[in-house]
Amino acid sequence: MSRRDATRPEIAAFLRELGRRFRGSGALYLVGGSMLVYQGYRPRTADIDYRVELTSGDDGLFIQALRATQRAVNLNVEAASPADFIPLPRGWKDRSPFLIQEGGLVVYAFDPLSTALAKIERGQERDIDDVLALCRTGAVGVDEIMAGFEEIAPRIETEALPRIREDDFRRKVDAFVRRARGAVLWDERDDTEKGKG
Numbered sequence: 001m002s003r004r005d006a007t008r009p010e011i012a013a014f015l016r017e018l019g020r021r022f023r024g025s026g027a028l029y030l031v032g033g034s035m036l037v038y039q040g041y042r043p044r045t046a047d048i049d050y051r052v053e054l055t056s057g058d059d060g061l062f063i064q065a066l067r068a069t070q071r072a073v074n075l076n077v078e079a080a081s082p083a084d085f086i087p088l089p090r091g092w093k094d095r096s097p098f099l100i101q102e103g104g105l106v107v108y109a110f111d112p113l114s115t116a117l118a119k120i121e122r123g124q125e126r127d128i129d130d131v132l133a134l135c136r137t138g139a140v141g142v143d144e145i146m147a148g149f150e151e152i153a154p155r156i157e158t159e160a161l162p163r164i165r166e167d168d169f170r171r172k173v174d175a176f177v178r179r180a181r182g183a184v185l186w187d188e189r190d191d192t193e194k195g196k197g
Helices: 008-021 032-038 059-073 112-122 125-136 142-159 166-196
Strands: 025-031 048-056 077-079 098-102 105-109
Touching: 008 025, 008 032, 008 059, 008 098, 008 105, 025 032, 032 048, 032 112, 032 125, 048 059, 059 077, 112 125, 112 142, 112 166, 125 142, 125 166, 142 166
Parallel strands: 025 105, 048 077
Antiparallel strands: 025 048, 098 105
């Protein structure tokens, strides 16, 4: 049976069911599209991506609860985060805002800076649109993205996926910065024109 895309109410239902089934405790981070949908940046996502750090209960029990929950809600669920692809900037946990607690699971939105950098590196149009949305709402700033990249750049060769090269990644960041600043300027001009009406 094919699984449907996840909307915010469906992600919320997934979290409630998982919190009910899992008897342990820990931090669960919504990642990528699931984070963006839950926070209202876009209406749906194909997968609920997550990262979990347990403080009690073992991984096997968590996986059992997760699989039972996945069958109950009929959604695609995958363990994946920016840490699987790129080095994370320092302080990523502190930048991960609290969302909700369900049972013993405290749910956070994964660090928007790390999310932005990973999406810029992947570079698909949907990814760039997502990062522009994060910038427009102030969840992350263009200067912050630039500084975050400079921080992780020395670790790319040893900590990122082998396909990721620092020079290519830097070009993608530079291209995004130019596009983002152009988008901001255009938005400001548009607001000014509306004010004249």
